Amino acid sequence: MVNKQIILRKDVASNKMYPKQEMIRIVKNNEGQIFIDLSKKANGRGAYLKPDPQAVEKIKKTRALERCLKVKITPEIYDLILKEINDNWD
Template sequence: MANHKKISLRKCVISQQMLPKKELVRIVKTSNGEIIIDPNGKANGRGAYLRPTLEIYEKAKKSNVLERALKTKLTNQFYEMLYREISEGWD
């Protein structure tokens, strides 16, 4: 019997699609209230996942879905950092 590794799925908070965790960007609100982009997906805190496309980025910026998911206000500086991460190619 072949050993198949289980693929962890997560839901994009904007598109509501279930996708492999490695294909999504994780944004975390840490215990001290700092908002970070978590490239490894292992940081402690409240997390939300986004598909790393400019279309999803635009929807996230226009709506308050990401802010509701993280239960905090997001700054323009954070959105600029997120835009750079996505446009430079998320890995």
């Protein structure tokens, strides 16, 4: 019997650890572009977020994602994250 290790990542909104497969990864690549990494393997600085609209509102209010990625986040990015949650994580 093989025991598989569950990979955990910290949610930027709540600072709690969750399994990586249950999280959305947001990446800032070397060119400074910010995007949602569906493969969870893209190069760049990444931040993980629980797919919950309340979590998005919290990171928008506290600017936690900006601190994690070390870049200014535009409102369009938050809208893109909310659209991703509504379309693929319900």
